[in-house]
Amino acid sequence: MADSSDRIVRGKDVMSTNIIFIDGMATAREAAAAMREKRVHSLLVTKRHADDAWGIVSVQDIINGVLIPGKRAEEVNVYEIMTKPIMSVPADMDIRYIARLLHRVGMRRAPVEENGQLIGMVTLSALVLDNDLFLK
Template sequence: MSIKQILDEKGRDVVTVKPTMSTMEAARLLAEYKIGAVIVTGTGGKIGGILSERDIVRAVARDGGGALDKPISSIMTAKVITCTQDHTINQVMELMTNGRFRHLPVEEDGKLVGVISIGDVVRRRIEDVEREAADIKAYIAG
């Protein structure tokens, strides 16, 4: 199964923010949308970074409450790994596991077209395994 199929089912809406937004504002946005990361966009909508809950926790641990007043550009992950819609679930699982992150922007021709979370990937993988098990049971029974 490809990432395109997941995005076709779940949707392609992505919460994006500007690098000048305060960390507190970003934290409120994460809570409001019940998401774990936002994509930081720069000029022309290009991906400039990603800000996750983990980035905020690390900043607060390092700088105390003052971290919440800083712009997200000072704490975001600037080197963003992306995938394309043609990537498979297994390829994305490997990227996420090796990189130790839970959110992966999907990019096509330099444009952000969606975000895949570890929850999306695990959900799809479980569905695939259950379908395979049902197929094997049907084959054995038939």
């Protein structure tokens, strides 16, 4: 019989449920303000219609798309600097596979999906820091 240390940790076990959405037409300044206010490092960009894909904009996108090129944050729209489409991970996926997948595709975070709905966000840092795998 397996003990509790053999329990599989899934994406839904380590995800943050604090998902903040933003419209692609919002400005980079508005995105940065929302991130600061909500204390998050990324925002999901809403779909324009049912067949559209989700997008994501992160602090790194604002740095690379606004700060480094010296653009004005109020003149850059989120859709210009976001990543789209994004990859989501199933809520029941083992975190070992999530970590491997994110690492291989060069992503730091991914939305967690269950029954066609986005229910959270998982990050590489959460996989390491927010669970007790390394505390035993």
